[in-house]
Amino acid sequence: MNRENENKIRAARKDEHIKLFMKSISAKDNGFKDIVLQNNALPETDFDNINTELVFLNKIIGMPVMINAVTGGTDYTYDINKQLAQLSMTYNIPMAVGSQTIALHDLSKQEGFKIVREINKSGIVIANISANSSYESVCEAVEMISADAIQLHLNTAQEICMCEGDRSFKGILSNIKNIVHISKVPVIVKEVGFGISYETAKKLHNVGVKYIDTGGKGGTNFVAIEDFRNKDLDYSFLKHWGIPTALSLIECKHASRDLHIICSGGITKAEEIVKAITMGAAITGISGLILRELLENGYDGAKACIEKLQYEMKVFMLLLGVDEIEKLSKTNYLLKGELLQIYKQKFI
Numbered sequence: 001m002n003r004e005n006e007n008k009i010r011a012a013r014k015d016e017h018i019k020l021f022m023k024s025i026s027a028k029d030n031g032f033k034d035i036v037l038q039n040n041a042l043p044e045t046d047f048d049n050i051n052t053e054l055v056f057l058n059k060i061i062g063m064p065v066m067i068n069a070v071t072g073g074t075d076y077t078y079d080i081n082k083q084l085a086q087l088s089m090t091y092n093i094p095m096a097v098g099s100q101t102i103a104l105h106d107l108s109k110q111e112g113f114k115i116v117r118e119i120n121k122s123g124i125v126i127a128n129i130s131a132n133s134s135y136e137s138v139c140e141a142v143e144m145i146s147a148d149a150i151q152l153h154l155n156t157a158q159e160i161c162m163c164e165g166d167r168s169f170k171g172i173l174s175n176i177k178n179i180v181h182i183s184k185v186p187v188i189v190k191e192v193g194f195g196i197s198y199e200t201a202k203k204l205h206n207v208g209v210k211y212i213d214t215g216g217k218g219g220t221n222f223v224a225i226e227d228f229r230n231k232d233l234d235y236s237f238l239k240h241w242g243i244p245t246a247l248s249l250i251e252c253k254h255a256s257r258d259l260h261i262i263c264s265g266g267i268t269k270a271e272e273i274v275k276a277i278t279m280g281a282a283i284t285g286i287s288g289l290i291l292r293e294l295l296e297n298g299y300d301g302a303k304a305c306i307e308k309l310q311y312e313m314k315v316f317m318l319l320l321g322v323d324e325i326e327k328l329s330k331t332n333y334l335l336k337g338e339l340l341q342i343y344k345q346k347f348i
């Protein structure tokens, strides 16, 4: 297939992904129901003093939430990225753009990504590309939006469900190693909804990766999304595949204490954000919830959604007796149910 045709398919797929995401049902259980936080009846702090700010990638951000990779590069998605960028600027939270491959081959597609940096001039903007891309492509993607960091995505389960998807997955780790060693910006390796295990995190850490985004199971389900696109194939046998987000976070933390973890995959509640940070995540990433709010309830709906998360986060922090985000990681949490069973099997 020639490059022009490949890019046409890519553009159609980007628009379809958004539309089919809206029809799809989330993978549901992200594992956080098995994490227990306990009430602190003596919080010794005032609600008005609770601060959700923190430092991430050397910049102060408003709360431990980033708008995770979704889209860009087509007329339909230009407006979505524009509004997501406005949200990221308004609340001073990082934003990752969707895969930029489409704009590397066709300069006319760059506007839908560049708009994010044009709107959010000084905040954290993160580039995104497949983990099997060349270093030259990484540099172009970073330069396109003056990115503070680059996400390299791993998405085997998604690719295998796509008729036109990749079938070759050899050499990705050594490609990541090469990129990490020469990249001028921090490299974040991420999944897209199937999670990163202890073993994978260890391999990534061993080749020099310092930032991992769990992209765990429990939210956006690309098996379901790709299955809507498949006419002849049926991948529903994979609909429960993946590592729940809370488990993936535990696994990555066990791989190395030095790793900075972005905990993502089905994060929809303030309680889950607070649990993730308590468990050692640097920040959380949200795609599905914010995209759905934006498309169903408009820009004001998405704003209200972020404000609700921030307010409820503060309430949980009060009830844990914590007035700053970094103190959450010193707060105790307990495991129960399935997560505890798996934890015992794997780590004790």
Ligand SMILES: Cc1cc2nc3c(=O)[nH]c(=O)nc-3n(C[C@H](O)[C@H](O)[C@H](O)COP(=O)(O)O)c2cc1C
Pocket (backbone or CB within 6 Å): 017, 018, 021, 068, 069, 070, 071, 097, 098, 099, 128, 151, 153, 190, 191, 192, 193, 215, 216, 218, 219, 220, 264, 265, 266, 267, 285, 286, 287, 288, 289, 291
């Ligand atoms: C419509 C849509 C498009 C996405 N496109 C990308 C992409 O281009 N690159 C990527 O790394 N992740 C992509 N993702 C995955 C998200 O970044 C995230 O890892 C995944 O959706 C799980 O988070 P969630 O449950 O909060 O949605 C996409 C997600 C959605 C919903």
